[in-house]
Amino acid sequence: MVQAYILIQTEVGKASTVAEVIGKIPGVTQAEDVTGPYDVIVRAQADTVDELGHMVVAKVQQVDGITRTLTCPVVHL
Numbered sequence: 001m002v003q004a005y006i007l008i009q010t011e012v013g014k015a016s017t018v019a020e021v022i023g024k025i026p027g028v029t030q031a032e033d034v035t036g037p038y039d040v041i042v043r044a045q046a047d048t049v050d051e052l053g054h055m056v057v058a059k060v061q062q063v064d065g066i067t068r069t070l071t072c073p074v075v076h077l
Contacts, residue, residue, distance in 0.1 A: 001045055002052050003074040006060060008040040014065030015039035025059050027051075038070075049073070 010018045015033040019040045023031035030043040042060070046052040056071050 001047060002049050003043065003045045004052055005072045005074070006042040006044055006056060007038040007070040007072065008042065008060075008066055009037075009068040010039040011065045011067060018063055018065045021063050022060055025055065027055050028060075 008018065008022075019031045019033040019042075022028055022040065022042055025044075027046050028042055028044045031040060032042075033040050044052065044055060044060075046055055052071070052073070056069060060066070061069055
């Protein structure tokens with residue numbers, strides 16, 4: 001299982017809508033609108049890195065109002 005945080009910047013005023021839509025995507029375990037340099041932080045999981053990448057590119061980045069994403073895989077050192 002691969003887990004990651006996805007940091008999202010949105011258009012002004014779109015953070016809560018983006019978080020709500022992304023929260024319904026399969027594999028997303030949490031989606032919160034926040035303050036700071038990013039507008040939404042998402043926790044997601046998938047069976048493989050490829051599946052995680054597909055989720056981000058094919059589903060998350062297609063949500064209206066997103067301007068940029070940064071995916072941060074969780075590592076256990």
